Amino acid sequence: MAIAGFLTLSLLIAVLPASQMQKTAPLPDQMAFTEMEQEGLRLYIAEGCVACHTQQVRSIEMDNVWGGRPSMPSDYYFSKQRLDVWRQSPSLLGSERTGPDLTNIGKRQPVKDWHLMHLYNPRSVVKESIMPSYPWLFEEKATDKVTPEDVVVPVGSPFFNKPNKKIVATTQALQLVAYLQSMKQVEMPGSSPAFIPQNKKEELSTTASDPNQALLPDGAKLYANVCAACHQANGEGIQGAFPSLVGSPIVTDPSPEMMVKVILMGYDARSEFAQMPPFADQLSNEEIAAIANHERTSWGNNASTLSAEDVKKIRDMVNQQNP
Amino acid sequence: MKRNYLFTTALLLLPTFALKAQNETMDAPNWLSSPGVIGTIVLIVIVLVVAIIILMAKLSSLIGNYHHQQIVKKDLAFNEDLIKLDDNEIDEILAKRKAALAYKLIGNELGSDVAATDDKGLLREISHETNNPFFDEKKKTTLGFDTPAPLRKIVLWYVGASVFWLVFGTLIGQYLGMKFIWPELDSVSWLSFGRLRPVHTNTVFWGWASLSMIGLGYFVIARTSNTIIYSYKYAWHAWVLINLSVFLGNICLMTGINNGGGEYREYIWPVMALFAIGLIITFRNFYKTVAQRKISEIYISNWFILASLAWTIILSIIAYIPSYQNGLGETIIQGYYMHQGVGMWFMTFTLGLIYYYLPSALNKPIYSYSLGVLAFWTQMLFYTLIGTHHFVFSPLPWWLQTVAIVFSAGMFIPVVSGTTNFLMTMKGSWSHISKSYVLPFFLVGVIYYFVGSTQGSFQAFRFTNYIWHFTDFNVAHSHMTMYGIISFILWACIYTLLPKLTGKEPPQIFVGAHFWMAFIGLFAYTISLMAGGTLRGLSWLEGNAFIDSVILMQPYWVWRAVGGSLMFLSHLIFAYNFYYMAKKEPVVKPLKSKQLETITA
Known part of the structure; x- marks a missing residue:
């Protein structure tokens, strides 16, 4: 009886709604992953990025900084497909924001060099960052061995200082960056759902003496x-x-x-x-x-x-x- | 009656609070007056008060010891006074003494022909029963249980493996905590944060808590069914499978092979299948044992234990079947799975253990059988439905979120009935707090059961979720529950059972060190992350730059690491205590230490 009860409740609360979710279709402008991006997503999962980064813009105003509209089921159409026989659909939404949300990182930070430097050593671009470095996604190459196809990462001297050597991104690093760059919120056709607004103190700096500064955000x-x-x-x-x-x-x-x-x-x-x-x-x-x-x-x-x-x-x- | 009425009203009102702000605006400046926040603060105060009570009890026994030593000193002083006496005085005393010794009874002093009367009314409450009921039992219940050797071996090996995983898993946790302060601690891919974090969580889940629970469960099943285990071989098979799955799973995670990053199901299915088979074998073994029981009733512990095994088997199957898990389907299952993993496996099983070990430790029956049954059924009903509260404001269907929040509030019922039952069982035995550390472990576990679960319900409310979700507050909550409830209860059970199995009790000072370091460590850990998490949430609400909230967290992460270190050290002591209780024969060393004790005493 306890087993039957649990099974029934489980079917009602989990399996049934989950099955319904399978009917979700992608948005008209949404694009499937390229091979590079798909491989990048696999790396994103393998390295456990989801432990610290969310990918969901919640329907509350404070999340507006992470995307123009709240996330919706269609957004995950391509990213949350089963990976392979051994692995399930990646758990991208996350539960911790130790680092920033990445829903829209491709739009917020489109610069490839920045991402590569950041992956090689996050502190080379964000001094206070506590993100781990990923040196194993890069290799050191003698300057005279660097070919034109190699992507050289402009890491500053405090973080890499070997004369006659350059940091070159491996294919894996480029795949991961391709995936990060692909993360852009797609415009909704028609009106998108609104955020639940927040009661805030008025933020405009109306007291500023400069007339140009008045009525502008901070x-x-x-x-x-x-x-x-x-x-x-x-x-x-x-x-x-x-x-x-x-x-x-x-x-x-x-x-x-x-x-x-x-x-x-x-x-x-x-x-x-x-x-x-x-x-x-x-x-x-x-x-x-x-x-x-x-x-x-x-x-x-x-x-x-x-x-x-x-x-x-x-x-x-x-x-x-x-x- | 009136209190009942008030209680019901409160329960009915809670979901209303929880659902407030469904479509209104979020009132951020008044966050302190939100019911969830106030509730959480009250809960923290409860833990503090209990800590103070335990500390007081321990202090008063310390003072008692001090008094005793004072008396001994007085005796010594008296002896010295005797030595200082001069000869005349001694002669006088000697003469008196000799006379006294020479005195002989004639033989008829007590007897006479007069009938016996009690003129002054000195004798009261005369009884003719041989078992004098006016005496409180004061002796420690260190009676050995007559346990079959194979069962004893199984319990020791299960618990032993779990102790190993506890030390390993929390070493990883400790290392991860340090990475928040020194992110450049290493740059080895196998040890990077993203790969190690699931190693920590899965090891303490499937390695420490699960093995320990099953080991302790074997004893309960056999003892309360008054029979022997159906198959000892099954127990060993399951032991190998579960350990193998934790070992292989961790290797996979460190090499970057995981199931997709969903919390607590990071092991890929071939690895988790080993664990599931281990559970199925264990279920069959437990079930058969209960079926051949030599008493008519099935004790409530076995209800909880069997149900938790069956539920968890269903749960892992549902969680790993792929056909409904593309897109947000996976997220719904994830919410369901991670909450049920905690609620149906760890909590349900551990409750089953308390229902046996708490009365056993106190040598009295559980307060109420029917409260236990109520807790059992409400546990199943409410716990199953609340998974989506991990995804409030997410793109999951709004009705699912609402159901999850309402039933999270409903969790008050099993939690309150369970807590009441345990506290009422402890009532009248509070003196045990100063006598041993078993009751303090139980008490802290039960208090955290109330505080951690209730705080979780508060956290599910939309408003509290608004400030706290995604912050380190979540981490504080999961340690409050998995550590404060599950681990403390497991320790209580281990310290109750093992001395009775092996006849060896670890030194109180080490058990005490384990208790206080784990407790203070946990308190520092949770409070720092709760405070930091709240400030972080408020910083996000203000719209400050994200990196500001990282800088803001630094001191709180330091305190978390300090608390974590204490917790880890306490596990090393616990590992020693376990070794002390489990080692084969007390050859030379214990004898020596006993002699030392008598000399110093």
Whole structure:
């Protein structure tokens, strides 16, 4: 009787709803994995990344930072298929956020070099990180043996300092990064479900004396969330990978046009640095203005501030040039 | 009657609290006044109070010892006074003494022809029974059980293997805790955090707790059925299979082969199949033993133990069948599995053990049989339905989440009835706290049963989930339950049973060191992670940069590692205690230590 009761309840609460979930279909814009990405997902599971990283944007406002909309069953259509005969569908949703949520990491952090440096040693890009390093996904190669096909990782001297040697990413590292880059929330056709809002104190800095700063969100916080991973909290970037913003001619230019353009469209004109991704889709005019003002007035920079209106003008101009 | 009414109202109200904020906004600034948070704080205070009570009891027995020593000192002083006496005084005393010794009874002092009367009314409560009921039994119940040698061997080997896995598993846990402070501790792929974490959890689950439970269960099954085990061979087969599965599973995990990362089912199915076969064999063996019992009733312990085995077999089969596990189907099963693994296997089995070992340790019957039956059925009904509370606000169906939260609140019923039953059984035997460490282990386990389970229910509420989910608070909760409840109860049972099996009791000071280090360690561990987890959740709510919440956690992770170290050290002491109880023949050493004791005393 106890066995029958347990079996019935189990079927009702677990097996039945789980079976119903099998009917979920992917969203129209959702793409299947490439072979590289699929292999990357296997590595992600093998290394136990799910122990610290979630992949779910919950339907509450605080999770808005991890994605534009709450996650839904369709999002997992391709990622949660049975791996092989020996292994089940990967348990990606996770239960711990010791590290950040990765639902949208491909959009939040699209730069390949950053991911490779971060995997080789997380502390080479995020000083306070407690993530493990994955040196076994890389190999040291004598500089004269490096072929053009090799992906050399620009690791800074505090973390790798052997003359005549370079760090080269293995195929596995490239697969894992390909998987990370593929993680992008797909737009929903029509209206997407909303977040449950949160009662918060008003966050706009209405007290600021500068009229441009008034009614803008907190630029320092946004900078820390969006930009600091590459350009670092102190704005100095990382030599050989990410340029410094301190005293940068683009950042301190009296006309903010070039700077805002770089933020909107990305930048890849200088070969000694990694590529900067575009942020036009991710950041609003207010947010870009707040970030730009933070960068233009911090770390000894002393340039004029701008308003959301200024950003809007530049955005419109950019849109006209590249329809 | 009125209290009953209040109790019911409270139970009915709880789900209402839990469901608040279903569609409203989340009121973050007032997080401290949320019922779940207040409830948790109250629960922590309960643990503290119990700790203080145990400490007081121990202190008062210490003071008692001190008094005794004072008396001994006084005697010595008296002896010295005697030596200082001068000859005249001694002669006088001697003469008196000689006279006294020379005195002889005539023979008729007590007898006379007068009838006996009690003029002053001094004699009361005269009894003619030989078993004088006015005397409290004061002796320690270290009676040896007459146990068949094969059974004794099985129990010792099961518990012995579990002790090994406990030390190994918590060594890994300790190492992982240090990695939070020094992430560059090593850069060996086999030892990286993601691969080792499941090694820690699976080892303490399937290695330590499971083997220990089954070993202790064998004794209960045989003893309460008043018969011998159906097949000793089966027991050995299961022992090999389970150990093999933990060993192979850990090797697989460290080489990067896992089942998909779902917690507690990281072992791939061929490895877990060994474990499942071990369980099936054990179930058959237990079932057959109970079937050939020599008494009519099936003792309540056996209900719990047999059910937990049967449920867990079903559970692992459901968890590993692939056909409904693509997409979020896997997530539903994961929630169901990880909660049932804890609730149906560890909790149910351990409850079965308490129902035998607690009364056995106190030498009296369990308080209420019917409360036990109520706890049994509600355990099955409520526990089964609450798995999805690990995925509140996730893309899983909202109704599943709601059902899980409501029944999480319903868990109060089995928890309260179980706790009441155990505490009422202990009532009247509190003096055992100062006499041995068995009752303190039980008491802490039972209190954590109440506190840990109730706190878990609170944590399932939508609002508390809002602050605490994904933070280190979860880790605190799982240690509160798997360690505070399961491990403490298992230790209590081991310290109850093994001395009776082998006739050897480890020195109280080592048992005490084990108890206090494990308890203080656990307290430091949980409190630091709960405090840090709460602050971390609030930091996320504020919308601060994620790395800020990592920096914020640093000191709390240090305290966690300190607590963890204490816990690990206590396991080393426990391993020694086990060795002391289990080693074959007390040859020379114990004799020596006894002589020493008499000399120093």
